[in-house]
Amino acid sequence: MTGATFVGMPAFPEAARAALADSQLRHNLAHATGTIRGKRARVVGELDDWEELRTRAAGVKDAALADLETHLLTLEERLTAAGATVHWARDAAEASAVVAQVARAHEVDEVVKVKSMATVEIGLNEALAAEGIAAWETDLAELIVQLGDDLPSHILVPAIHRNRAEIRQIFVDKMAAAGRPAPDDLTEVPSELANAARLHLREKFLRAKVGVSGANFAVAETGTLVVVESEGNGRMCLTLPEVLVSVVGIEKVVPTWAELDTFLQVLPRSSTGERMNPYTSTWSGVTPGDGPQEVHVVLVDNGRTRALADEVGRQALRCIRCSACLNVCPVYERTGGHAYGSVYPGPIGAILNPLLKGVGVDEQVDSLPYASSLCGACYEVCPVKIDIPSVLVDLRAQVVDAHRGGRPSVEAAAMKGAGQTFASSRRLGLAQRLTGLGTGLARRLGLAPAWSSARDLPTAPPESFRAWWRRTDGGRS
Amino acid sequence: MAAYGRGSLVSARDEVLRRVREATASATATPPARESREPRPGDVDRFAERVADYKAVVERCGPDEVEARIAAALDGAVAVVPDGLGYAVPGSVPDDGLSATDLDGIDAVVTLARVGVAETGTIVLDHGPGQGRRALSLVPDLHVCVVRADQVVADVPDAVASLDPARPLTWISGPSATSDIELDRVEGVHGPRTLHVLVVG
Numbered sequence: 014m015t016g017a018t019f020v021g022m023p024a025f026p027e028a029a030r031a032a033l034a035d036s037q038l039r040h041n042l043a044h045a046t047g048t049i050r051g052k053r054a055r056v057v058g059e060l061d062d063w064e065e066l067r068t069r070a071a072g073v074k075d076a077a078l079a080d081l082e083t084h085l086l087t088l089e090e091r092l093t094a095a096g097a098t099v100h101w102a103r104d105a106a107e108a109s110a111v112v113a114q115v116a117r118a119h120e121v122d123e124v125v126k127v128k129s130m131a132t133v134e135i136g137l138n139e140a141l142a143a144e145g146i147a148a149w150e151t152d153l154a155e156l157i158v159q160l161g162d163d164l165p166s167h168i169l170v171p172a173i174h175r176n177r178a179e180i181r182q183i184f185v186d187k188m189a190a191a192g193r194p195a196p197d198d199l200t201e202v203p204s205e206l207a208n209a210a211r212l213h214l215r216e217k218f219l220r221a222k223v224g225v226s227g228a229n230f231a232v233a234e235t236g237t238l239v240v241v242e243s244e245g246n247g248r249m250c251l252t253l254p255e256v257l258v259s260v261v262g263i264e265k266v267v268p269t270w271a272e273l274d275t276f277l278q279v280l281p282r283s284s285t286g287e288r289m290n291p292y293t294s295t296w297s298g299v300t301p302g303d304g305p306q307e308v309h310v311v312l313v314d315n316g317r318t319r320a321l322a323d324e325v326g327r328q329a330l331r332c333i334r335c336s337a338c339l340n341v342c343p344v345y346e347r348t349g350g351h352a353y354g355s356v357y358p359g360p361i362g363a364i365l366n367p368l369l370k371g372v373g374v375d376e377q378v379d380s381l382p383y384a385s386s387l388c389g390a391c392y393e394v395c396p397v398k399i400d401i402p403s404v405l406v407d408l409r410a411q412v413v414d415a416h417r418g419g420r421p422s423v424e425a426a427a428m429k430g431a432g433q434t435f436a437s438s439r440r441l442g443l444a445q446r447l448t449g450l451g452t453g454l455a456r457r458l459g460l461a462p463a464w465s466s467a468r469d470l471p472t473a474p475p476e477s478f479r480a481w482w483r484r485t486d487g488g489r490s
Numbered sequence: 491m492a493a494y495g496r497g498s499l500v501s502a503r504d505e506v507l508r509r510v511r512e513a514t515a516s517a518t519a520t521p522p523a524r525e526s527r528e529p530r531p532g533d534v535d536r537f538a539e540r541v542a543d544y545k546a547v548v549e550r551c552g553p554d555e556v557e558a559r560i561a562a563a564l565d566g567a568v569a570v571v572p573d574g575l576g577y578a579v580p581g582s583v584p585d586d587g588l589s590a591t592d593l594d595g596i597d598a599v600v601t602l603a604r605v606g607v608a609e610t611g612t613i614v615l616d617h618g619p620g621q622g623r624r625a626l627s628l629v630p631d632l633h634v635c636v637v638r639a640d641q642v643v644a645d646v647p648d649a650v651a652s653l654d655p656a657r658p659l660t661w662i663s664g665p666s667a668t669s670d671i672e673l674d675r676v677e678g679v680h681g682p683r684t685l686h687v688l689v690v691g
Contacts, residue, residue, distance in 0.1 A: 045673040069522045076521035082510045095656075101503035153679065154670035170670050177671055203671040207679045214680065219590050235655040245628065245666040245681025252624040253590045263506065271524065274650040277661075285669045288540065289610035289646075292681060293661035294624075300658050303623035318509035327517070 017164045018139075022354030024380035029348040038349050041176045046340045052286025053337060053394070059288070060278070070279050071398040073272045074331035077233075078321060084233040084266045085312065091236025095298025097308040108313045109140035112225060112258050115309055116146050119256055121222045127240060127247040128152035129227025130334055131260045131313060133165060133356045137225070148225065149191075149217050151246035153210050160187035166350030166358060168336040169284055174349050177201040188213050207244075214246065224254035224305065228261045229333065230276060231310075234269045237297045238310070241280055243290050251294050257305035264317050264330040276333060279396035283335035316369030325407040326368045331397040332361055338391035338401060344384055353381060360391035364404045372408065373415025382408035445477035529648040532608030534639045538689055540611025544664020545677050546685040553690055556636060560600055563634045563686045567597035570630060572622030575600060577636070585626055593629035599682075600634045601627050604659075606642040606689075607649045611664070613637060613687065614649055616657040624658055633682040635662075639691040 022028060032038060057063050077084055089099045102108035108131075116124055124141065126132065126148050138148040138159075150159045157172035158165050161183045165171030172180070184195040184206065193213045199205060226247070230239040238259055240247045251257060267273055281290040299308050321327050339345045339359030350358030354377050357365045363381040370378050382405045391401045434440045476484075534550075542548045551559050557577050564579070570593065571582045579600050588596075602620035603613045613635055615621045627633055643649050653659055666681030677683065 041672070049669075049673045072519070072522040075519040079514055079517040079519035081514055082507055085507065085510065101501070101506050103502045103505055107502055151680075152670070153668050157670070170673060172670065173673065180671060203674065203676040204678060206671055207668055207676050211679055215594070218680070219594055232655065237655045243666070244668045244670075244679035246679070248624065248628050248660065249680055252628060263510065268521065270655045271526075271650060272521070274647040277650065278646050285673075285675070287663070287675070288543075289607075289612045289661070289663040291544070291663050291665070291667045293659075295655060295659040295661075297656055297658075300617075303617060303658060304625075312506070314506045314509065318506065318513045321510065322513035324516070327513075 017162050019164060019354050019356070022351075022377055024377050025352055025354070025384040026380065028352035028354060029344075029384070032348040032352045035349075037176075038174050039347060041174055042346055042349055044176075045170070045173050046346050049286055049340045053283060053340070054286075056282045056286055056288055060282075066275055066279050067396055067398050070275045070333075070396055071328075071331055073267065073275060074397055075328070077266050077268050078264065078327060078330055080268075081263065081266065081321070084268050085263060087268075088231055088233040088236060088266060089312070091234065092298055092310055093236075095236045097236070097298040097310050100309060100311045102311055102313045102315070104315050105135035105313075106140075108135045108260055108311050108315065109137050111309070111311045112137055112260065113141055113144050113146065115256065115258050116141065116223050117144065119222055121146065123147040123149060123217070123221065124223040124225050124258075125149050125151055125217055125221040125250045125254065126155075127224070127226040127242065127250045128155050128171075129225070129260060130168060130356060131227045131262050132225060135260065135313065135315060137260065149214070149221075151214050151217070151250060152242075153207065153244060153246075156210055156214070157183055160184070160191060164351055165356055167339060168334050168357065168359070168361075170336075174351070177203055177206065180206055184209050184213075192216060214249075218246075218249040218253055221250070221254045223256045223258065224250035226250055226257065226259045228259050228265055229280065230267045230273060231261050231265045232267050232270050232273055235297055237270065237295050239273065239293065239295045241277075241284075241290050241293050243285065243292065245292055248292055248294055251296065252304045254305055256307040256309075258309040258311065260311045260313060262313050262315070262317055264321075264332075280333055280335055283333075283337040283394065283396040316371075319371060320365070320368035323368055326364060326404050328399050329361065329364050329368050329404060331399055332365065333397060335396055337394040337396065338399075341390040341394050342385075343388060343390070344386060348384075353384065355381075360385060360401045360405075361399070364399075364401055364408060367408050367412070368404075372412045379412045379415070382406075382412060442477075442479060445479065448473040448477075527647065527651055529652040530644040531640070532606065532642040532644040532648070534608070534642050534689060537606050537608040537611060537642045538687075540608065541613070541664070541685075541687050543611060544667075544685075546611075546664045546687055548687045548689065550689045556688060556690055559688050560634055560636070563688070564598055564600075564632070567632060569598040569600050569632075569634070570596045570622075570626060571600050572620055572626055574619030575602065576620060585622055590625060590629060593625060596630050598632035598634060599627050599630040600636070603635055603637045603641060605649050605652055606637045607644075607646060608642050609645040612646075612649070613662045614653060615660045615662065616653060617660070618657065624660060627660065627662075628681055631682055632684045632686065633662075634686045634688065636688045636690060639689060642689075 167173035
């Protein structure tokens with residue numbers, strides 16, 4: 014059930030072309046993103062200090078990142094003092110190995126999981142499957158993706174590309190093989206689909222020995238982890254198992270407990286468009302007599318320090334994974350998330366993936382900074398004020414720099430030629446006389462198809478401005 | 491934890507911290523200033539309205555009516571009750587170390603709360619006396635929660651300021667819900683499908 018992978022995805026333009034041809038996908042996305050945009054606008058409009066909250070949220074994160082080493086050491090110390098075991102992981106393989114080792118130590122063949130972007134990023138389910146350990150996703154959308162052997166396409170709602178009829182079919186076809194089958198009379202009414210998930214997962218919650226989570230925030234001064242959720246599957250995984258392992262990116266640090274208040278205000282409003290999400294759990298290590306008595310926290314780098322070293326791009330690490338930028342993006346709304354070839358799609362994915370992985374290595378990653386019209390809608394809604402357009406432009410420059418040397422591209426050759434032409438009045442005059450002839454020829458011969466397939470090649474005027482000026486003495490004759 | 495490393499000479503911890511140090515060598519940022527605040531009392535009418543917006547049941551009552559209102563809310567359902575509840579609940583089961591499976595066989599739970607938040611219609615449990623351990627208010631399908639009017643604070647910063655992060659905290663805003671089907675909210679997934687809030691005083 015873990016066959017689907019982003020590995021080997023084509024570059025964005027090619028993947029986007031395939032997605033654009035899927036009219037069902039475009040319909041599902043337009044409906045879902047339209048709904049959430051309206052909800053967000055309503056609850057954001059209720060607060061008269063919204064801009065102030067955004068500025069504060071960005072400021073808290075910037076300060077946390079600037080002094081990250083200190084905060085990480087404090088977090089480690091507080092967590093340890095509260096009875097948790099802290100592990101560090103340089104990369105995805107190390108992080109997955111820690112979780113697998115904990116599971117093996119308890120001799121389990123399954124774990125229950127809270128929705129967590131970090132665990133998808135590190136390929137945890139696949140790593141556990143290789144050790145014979147089943148990782149059951151318990152968030153409704155993650156369950157839909159897992160049962161459908163599908164890939165996530167949205168940060169908040171990984172199954173946003175599926176409508177209710179498709180979800181019903183997946184439940185009917187696939188639930189039985191994973192545990193309790195879907196009810197016989199299941200319809201596509203959303204409340205019935207939610208109830209089917211409740212029934213299917215309840216037995217897994219009740220018997221699970223090991224739970225796996227991420228964390229939305231990690232408060233350094235108190236050693237407190239925070240999970241923000243809706244369904245109660247998070248509470249189940251954080252509370253019922255004997256052992257809990259939380260996989261936390263090092264950028265999740267919030268220095269103080271008091272500073273958490275800003276994020277608990279901006280995240281639900283930006284994410285699900287609610288004043289507050291149904292459930293938020295916070296815990297600091299082990300609580301005797303309540304919840305897991307063995308608590309592990311894995312602090313993961315996996316490219317975050319690479320992003321942190323990028324002076325323009327480090328602001329991407331402020332991201333609180335709300336997905337507001339996806340919901341307003343005209344490109345995302347039309348192509349969906351799969352075209353981005355990553356667990357982090359949309360505008361934030363277009364900057365986060367190159368920042369985490371580096372440019373000049375993989376064609377797919379290098380294509381992402383171009384997956385944008387630079388319209389800026391993402392920046393306007395971002396609750397931590399990440400200036401995504403500026404980072405995109407900077408990354409485009411980095412991609413170009415990474416590809417210097419070697420055979421020049423058609424575009425580079427054209428720009429060089431244009432530069433020489435404009436540098437000489439004689440050459441420019443000659444070029445202008447040839448333009449009419451040239452565009453006609455280019456059209457007939459199909460030159461520069463990558464450019465002209467999506468754009469009209471303008472018809473050159475019969476006479477250039479300079480020729481007209483000479484002929485008429487500037488319009489005086 | 492060398493056992494989890496790859497056997498290289500530098501531990502993952504030291505290397506991650508070194509990378510962080512190098513990456514932030516030139517970074518400076520001052521955290522936004524904030525004044526410390528005393529939690530302000532919240533508007534109880536607004537609290538009740540906003541809890542109801544989440545499709546929770548909300549009732550206001552006087553201190554002497556609470557037991558009758560609890561009994562009416564349970565309507566014959568068997569409830570588990572934590573130590574320190576302070577209200578008599580007929581036919582209730584005490585929490586004497588019930589397993590998750592035991593709790594799954596019980597219809598309802600009655601708890602107190604630590605804080606109510608007027609602006610967002612949120613109830614926060616810190617799982618102290620009368621609130622029970624976390625599993626108690628999670629597994630049964632009906633949660634009856636008694637909040638005193640003087641526990642309601644104005645907004646989220648007031649709530650954060652009045653809570654102790656050393657305790658496990660559960661922030662509850664309405665019954666369990668999901669937005670995972672076409673990004674529209676549907677109530678009733680894994681947590682209690684009915685939240686019944688009694689606002690006292």
